[in-house]
Amino acid sequence: MDVKIKIDNLRVYFEKNEILKGIKINIAKNMITGFMGPAGSGKSTLISIINRMIDFEDNVKIEGRVLIDDINILDKEINPVSLRRRIGTVFAVPIPLQRSIFENIAYGPRLKGINDKIELFKIVSDSLKKAFLWDEVKDRLDMSATKLSGGQQQRLCLARTLVLKPEIILLDEPCSGLDPISTAKIEEALSELKKEYTIVLVSNNTKQIARISDYSAFFYLGELIEYGTTEKVFTNPSQKKTEDYISGKFG
Amino acid sequence: MRINPKKVNKFIQIMLNVQAFFTVGILIVIVALILVKGIGNINLEFLFSFPEDMGRHGGIYPTIIGTIMLVILSILFATPLGVGTAIFLTEYTKETILTKIIRFGVESLAGIPSILYGLFGFIFFVIKLKMGWSILSGVLTIAIMILPTIIRTSEEAIKAVPKNFRIVSYSLGATKWETVIKVVLPSATPGILTGIMLSVGRAVGETAAVIFTMGSSLRLPTSIMDSGRTMAVHFYILAREGISMEKAYATALVLVLSILLINIVAYYTMNKVVSRFS
Ligand SMILES: Nc1ncnc2c1ncn2[C@@H]1O[C@H](COP(=O)(O)OP(=O)(O)O)[C@@H](O)[C@H]1O
Numbered sequence: 098m099d100v101k102i103k104i105d106n107l108r109v110y111f112e113k114n115e116i117l118k119g120i121k122i123n124i125a126k127n128m129i130t131g132f133m134g135p136a137g138s139g140k141s142t143l144i145s146i147i148n149r150m151i152d153f154e155d156n157v158k159i160e161g162r163v164l165i166d167d168i169n170i171l172d173k174e175i176n177p178v179s180l181r182r183r184i185g186t187v188f189a190v191p192i193p194l195q196r197s198i199f200e201n202i203a204y205g206p207r208l209k210g211i212n213d214k215i216e217l218f219k220i221v222s223d224s225l226k227k228a229f230l231w232d233e234v235k236d237r238l239d240m241s242a243t244k245l246s247g248g249q250q251q252r253l254c255l256a257r258t259l260v261l262k263p264e265i266i267l268l269d270e271p272c273s274g275l276d277p278i279s280t281a282k283i284e285e286a287l288s289e290l291k292k293e294y295t296i297v298l299v300s301n302n303t304k305q306i307a308r309i310s311d312y313s314a315f316f317y318l319g320e321l322i323e324y325g326t327t328e329k330v331f332t333n334p335s336q337k338k339t340e341d342y343i344s345g346k347f348g
Numbered sequence: 349m350r351i352n353p354k355k356v357n358k359f360i361q362i363m364l365n366v367q368a369f370f371t372v373g374i375l376i377v378i379v380a381l382i383l384v385k386g387i388g389n390i391n392l393e394f395l396f397s398f399p400e401d402m403g404r405h406g407g408i409y410p411t412i413i414g415t416i417m418l419v420i421l422s423i424l425f426a427t428p429l430g431v432g433t434a435i436f437l438t439e440y441t442k443e444t445i446l447t448k449i450i451r452f453g454v455e456s457l458a459g460i461p462s463i464l465y466g467l468f469g470f471i472f473f474v475i476k477l478k479m480g481w482s483i484l485s486g487v488l489t490i491a492i493m494i495l496p497t498i499i500r501t502s503e504e505a506i507k508a509v510p511k512n513f514r515i516v517s518y519s520l521g522a523t524k525w526e527t528v529i530k531v532v533l534p535s536a537t538p539g540i541l542t543g544i545m546l547s548v549g550r551a552v553g554e555t556a557a558v559i560f561t562m563g564s565s566l567r568l569p570t571s572i573m574d575s576g577r578t579m580a581v582h583f584y585i586l587a588r589e590g591i592s593m594e595k596a597y598a599t600a601l602v603l604v605l606s607i608l609l610i611n612i613v614a615y616y617t618m619n620k621v622v623s624r625f626s
Pocket residue numbers: 111116134135136137138139140141142143154
């Protein structure tokens with residue numbers, strides 16, 4: 098396995114509570130890795146470590162290492178702003194900014210100093226196509242993004258991330274509020290995108306993990322209980338807890 | 349005796365209606381009074397000619413210019429300072445003793461009667477800094493006077509911007525400053541504009557603090573070091589010294605109509621801004 102992210106004995110504390118209890122996991126390059134586990138098991142916290150959004154929380158203590166391409170991103174020398182340009186994030190609730198569809202996607206590129214109209218149009222339309230949204234919005238790029246449906250908004254958020262050409266895309270329960278058709282479109286997009294990107298998909302829907310991820314991880318109460326190829330985890334899990342979770346006995 | 353909630357509800361509803369009617373009614377009476385008394389004396393000549401004989405005859409041109417200069421300059425001065433302070437208080441600091449002190453200071457400043465601002469402006473700008481009775485002294489004084497309003501309304505507006513917008517901006521690789529400029533401030537603009545409009549109203553209507561600092565010269569100001577008179581001050585002097593009640597009401601009418609106009613324009617542009625976003 099070609100490792101993109103190597104998490105090494107990661108411990109995270111909020112105040113005195115240990116939220117992640119010594120996580121060790123290697124995440125494969127250009128694959129989809131699915132994170133599953135009941136609410137409160139620390140999946141979102143782990144995501145926010147990888148993109149350093151945890152910096153905005155108070156009273157956090159972090160121990161251990163998170164290596165991306167062998168560089169520890171928890172190091173003090175790492176600039177979280179430039180790190181976030183290499184790591185795209187899609188959140189559970191689609192959050193369009195209060196501007197047009199086009200300007201939502203152009204937001205990141207403009208920050209990088211890309212202001213040329215033709216170039217912007219090219220990269221914006223490319224990323225909309227990759228997010229399977231282009232056909233639905235190509236005639237109304239000037240419309241406010243908040244007028245799109247929830248499913249369209251979530252694909253807009255995906256496109257907004259893709260336009261920055263990140264190396265890694267983190268998706269934290271991106272389909273939790275979406276209808277089956279929108280969900281299918283996002284899954285289709287992700288399966289296509291993994292050729293170029295390393296994808297981490299958190300989902301409360303084990304079937305979704307089984308459908309599209311190459312590797313699957315099961316978290317429970319801040320610990321990584323099981324990790325392996327999706328096939329192995331779903332057909333022959335090594336832990337009873339995993340089996341119970343997958344078969345829907347708790348969750 | 350048991351209190352019947354339905355009856356209480358009905359009673360409160362009636363009281364609220366009476367109050368609303370009263371408020372609107374008083375506003376209408378005031379505007380109508382000024383309109384009736386002032387309309388006969390308003391024409392283009394009144395607006396664009398110079399006053400003669402202390403304002404007993406002629407127009408109010410210099411006081412219009414004086415008002416515009418005072419209001420625009422004090423807003424231009426106070427807005428960046430006030431919005432900047434609000435950004436600092438909301439985005440760049442955690443709640444500490446320092447922010448508590450600043451907030452307490454802002455609250456206190458908001459409650460001080462305007463004549464005290466006038467006195468301060470007179471002692472500090474006019475005398476100490478030797479600016480004399482000038483538009484500059486008036487502008488600085490009024491700017492300080494409206495600063496608390498702008499800080500407080502901006503702070504509320506900035507706080508009301510959903511945290512998620514900031515999170516998205518950061519996740520797309522924006523710095524804090526970029527997030528403030530490109531996401532937070534645009535979302536907070538309607539609220540900030542409300543504060544500015546309130547301040548415009550205060551600056552236009554202010555008399556005491558203006559007389560002390562900007563003076564009441566009827567000559568047309570040609571630089572910010574000249575003294576000048578605003579419409580509100582002109583009205584006050586005309587009425588108080590019994591120079592001409594007709595001219596006083598005409599001036600008041602121009603004052604009221606311009607405030608009305610400013611509010612309508614602001615409301616309209618604000619709606620446009622808001623509807624463009626959502
Ligand atoms: N900002 C925070 N402050 C304190 N505790 C938190 C914070 N964020 C998350 N937690 C706690 O961390 C645990 C893991 O939460 P989370 O990472 O959101 O789990 P998941 O995404 O798997 O549902 C939960 O017990 C939650 O209460």
